[in-house]
Amino acid sequence: MRIIIYTGKGGVGKTSIAAATAIRLAQQGSRTLVMSTDAAHSLSDVLNLPLGPDPVEAAPLLWAQEIDSMQETERNWGAVQSWLTQFMNWAKLNDVSTEEMLVFPGMEELFCLLQIKKQADSGRFDTLIVDCAPTGETLRLLSYPNVLNWWLEKIFPYERRLVKVMRPVAKLVTGGLELPSDETMNSIERFIHDLEDLQGVLLDPEVTSVRIVLNPEKMVISEARRSFTYLNLFGFHTDAIIVNRVLPDEAGEGFMAQWKELHRRYEQEIEDCFSPLPILRVPLMPGEVIGLEALGQIAGEAFRSVQAGGILHSGRTETIRKDGETYTLELSLPFIRKDEVQLTQLGDELTVHVGPHKRKVHLPRSLMGRPIEGARFNDDTLLIRFGERQ
Template structure:
C-alpha cells in the first residue's frame, strides 16, 4: 500500500454508502498516528467528516487531532466564490452599460451543469498547490463515483478547452495588432487571465498524473453492485491516465461472526471476494472487517485506523 507512505496526495472514492468517509478518516488518522502531518478534505456535498470526528468543519483548516487537520468544502459557497471571481476578472473589460447583463449571465451560468464541479475543482487546485509543502499527506474524501470521475477528469478537459481559448484569443490579438494598432503589440488582460489559469491547471495536472506524488484508492464492499461500479470506475479513470492501485474492501464478515444467517452471508461473500481477486489483479486489496458497532467516535475510528496503520508500518520498514 505504497500510497500510505510514498504519495503525498490521495483521493479516496467509491460507491455511495460503502464507507468512503470513514475510510478516509481512518486513513488520515493512521497517517497522523505515524507522525505524518496530514490534511483530510471532504469534497462530498453530503459531508460526514465533521460528524466522524465530532468537530464542526469549514472551508478553512481545523485541527482534529495531533498532526491532523480537516476541511469540508461547501460546494454552494465555492460556486458563489468562483462566480464572484469571474465577475471580478471581467471588471474593466466590458463596457459599463453591459456590466449588469454580463453579471446576470454569469449568475445563470452558476446553475448550469458543470459549474459546481468547476468551482470544486478550483478549490481542490488551490488546496493541492498551496498546502502540498505544508503537509506530508493530503487525503481527499470524494463524492460518489460518477462525481469523482467528473472531478478528476477536469484537468485534462479544462487544459484542452483553455488551449483552444488561448489560440483564438491570440489570433484576435494578432489581427488587431496588424489592422488597428499599427503593428504594436496589444495588452490583453483576458489573455493574461487565461494564461494564468492554464499554468495553474498544468501545475495541478502534473501533480495528479504523477504516480510518485498522487494515489487513488477506491472503497467497496463485497457485494455485486459495488464490484461492478468499481470495475467501471477503474476503467474510466485509466482513460485519463489515472490509475487506481489500492482497494479497501470494507465490512468483511469476520470468522467469529456466528449463526446460520451470517454463515449463509459468509458463503455468498466468499464468492464475491474470489471474484474481486480475479477482477482486480492489478490492485492491492486491503480487507477491513465488519465491526460489531458503528464507527461513531474516535475510539472506534482508531480501531479501524489500526488496520491501515499496520500497512503504513509495513511500508516504512
C-alpha cells in the same frame, strides 16, 4: 509530499476509510490533512468534530477540512462572474436567478479540487488524504484538465486576440455590452493553468495514489471495475483496493449465514479481478464508526500488514516499446473488450474512446507522424501499433 485519494461508489464508507488513514499517519508522526471535496460533506460527522473551509486541528499532527465550494468559486471565478453579471444585466435577464447561471455545471467541484494544489504547495503538511465525491463524479472531474488544456492551447489564443481587437467597438455595436477585460481573460487562463499543474501532481505515481473503496456486493464491484478501467485510461495510479464492511467469521450463523456466503464468494471475485493490487480488508464493526477511537480501530484493521502512507503497488499504465522500425504504445485498460474501444488520430493527438469517457493522449516525438497500423488486446493491455513515419 504524499497525496492519497479515496473514491468509490456512494455509501461504501470511503469517508471513514479516509479519516482512519489520516489518523494512522498522524499517529506515526506525519503532519496530515484529511480534506473532503464532496459537496455532501460527512467528514465532520465521522470525526464528530465541527469543521470549516480551512484546516482545523483535530488531534496532534492531524488537521481536517471541508472545502466550501462557494468560497472557492468566488476566489477562482470572481472576475468571470462579475463580467457574466454585466452580460445578464445587458441581456435584461435580471428576473432569472443569475447565481445558478454564473457557474457552469461541475465547475464548483473543480474549484474544490484546486485546494489540493494549494495545500500541497503550502508546505504545512507531509500528507494529504482526499475524500473525493462518488466515483462517477470524481472521474468526470479528474478528466476535465485534459479537455480544458486542449481548449487553452487550441482555441483560447484566438478568442483572446478576437476579444482584444473587438473590445474598442463592441460597446457601440452592442448598445452598451463590454467584452471581457484582460483581468477576466487572465482569470480564465490562470484557472486552467492551475488545473494543469494540479493534474501534473495527481498523475505523478511517486506522489499521488488513488485507492478504491468497495463493499463485497455485486453492483459495487461492477462499479469499482469500471472505475479502475477509467482511472487507468486517464493515467492515474491506483495502488490498493479496500474492501469495507466484510462480515466477520462470527456472523456466519443463523440469519446472516447467506450474507456471509455471498461475501465469501464476492471476496474471491475481488481477488480475481484486481490482482496483483493489494486487497485490504476491513470487517463490519460492532457499532457505529464515529470519533477518533473508532476510526483508529478501522485503521488497525485496514493497515495491519502495510504502511498506510506507502506506495502499495507500482505499475505503469502507459509504455512505449520499439520493435524494429515500428513502435507499440501500451495502455492498461482492464475489464474492457476490443470492440468497446475507438481510436482517432489527428496530428500529435491520439483520442481513445472507452464507453462514455475519452482521453486525449499527446503522442511523444517518437510517434508523431506515424500512422496507426493496428490494435489488439493482450492481458488487459491495449497494444496500438504505429508504422513508419510518413
